[in-house]
Amino acid sequence: MKQLTCPINGTRSIAEFIYGGELRPMPDPQSVDDSIWAAYVFHRDGAPGVKREWWCHSPSNTWFIAERHTVTDEILRTYLYGEEA
Amino acid sequence: MMDISCGDRAPILGALYHAPGSIARHDAVAWGYGRGADQRGVEIHQQTEVTGIEVQSDRITGVETSQGKISTPRVLCAVAGFTPRLLEMVGLRSPITIHPLQAMVSEPMKPWLDPIIVSGSLHVYVSQTARGELVMGASLDPYELHSTRSTLEFTEGLAAHMLELFPFLSQVKVVRQWAGMADMTPDFAPIMGKTPIQGFYLDAGWGTWGFKATPVCGKTMAYTVARDRNHTLIEEFGIDRFTQYALVGEKGAASVGH
Structure with a gap:
């Protein structure tokens, strides 16, 4: 069984987690033009490699960041948003 | 007489029947196309x-391969789960993300299942092959991964749902499972046609669609490459539909939770 470590609840089965997609910095909605906003809404960094992603520990509704390699599925580390060491 | 109340636990309230629905051997189709292309002089x-992929001033000039360089002003990219890697080579961005799609096969048994059965609520589709095996699939893996690895989570989940439909299969063994990489778009429609790079044509984002659209894709993409103009049938599928907020209201996607 694959496992993921929630920064609050520790190592749990992957079945307890929801994938929330890659972390994407939001441009300022007041000042960007339509094309940059569309790119933010739709485009993804689809090429394989290490990515920062949102994950949620579903039973406790804890959202956090995981750094994961999207080819090997190896999880390098997890931390709460804004608490990257 | 059929008990559709299912002991009142999960009563059947309705169903769809698609009379022309059928199974075709996708491997045979792929090999048929390969042979046909070879006989007509295509080098594979x-x-x-x-x-x-070489791009100069937003124009295609060539392709670098492990066997050497090919000079060309035109490239058609139709590589399914490898699309994001190739788009990165030409500096294009897209909404495509890659998710594994898994399937599995049971040991062979006597024929009992003639139609294909799909359950949208259980995320199951199943048919029986001419060899008697059940071919079973479910929805996409829940997160992005560029890999064709198989998982026990998938086998357990799909087997549990299969037993809800057909409890008499409880002693049947699974003999094989596999995965493919599906290139998914936000509106579940493909991305086809010309791109902002002159001479770079895309036929991607087919995700979980299977192979049934292959013939018309070949015709429309050949037209598009030969005339450097999008065929009218594929105009709505351009990669620029996202920046124009003109997504396709896809009505033909499979009835499982892909």
Whole structure:
């Protein structure tokens, strides 16, 4: 069984987690033009490699960041948003 | 007489029947196309990896491969789960993300299942092959991964749902499972046609669609490449539909939770 470590609840089965997609910095909605906003809404960094992603520990509704390699599925580390060491 | 109340636990309230629905051997179709292309003079280079695509002033000039360089003003990219890697080579961004799609096969048994059965609520589709095996699939893996690995989570989940439909299969063994990489778009429609790079044509984002649209894709993409103009049938599928907020209201996607 694959496992993921929630920064609050520790190592749990992957079945307890929801994938929330890659972390994407939001441009300022007041000042960007339509094309940059569309790119933010739709485009993804689809090429394989290490990515920062949102994950949620579903039973406790804890959202956090995981750094994961999207080819090997190896999880390098997890931390709460804004608490990257 | 059929008990559709299912002991009142999960009563059947309705169903769809699609009379012309049928199964075709996708491997045979792929090999048929391969042979047909070969007989017409197309060179198929197996074991040859694309390592780079040359772009000068937003125009295609060539392709670098593990066997050497090919000079060309035109490239058609139709590589399914490898699309993001090739788009990165030409500096294009897209909404495509890659998710594994898994399937599995049971040991062979006597024929009992003639139609194909799909359950949208259980995320199951199943049919029986001419050899008697059940071919079973479910929805996409829940997160992005560029890999064709198989998982026990998938086998357990799909087997549990299969037993809800057909409890008499409880002693049947699974003999094989596999995965493919599905290139998914936000509106579940493909991305086809010309791109902002002159001479770079895309036929991607087919995700979980299977192979049934292959013939018309071939015709419309051949037209598009030959005339450097999108065929009218594929105009709505351009990669620029996202920046124009003109997504396709896809009505033909499979009835499982892909």
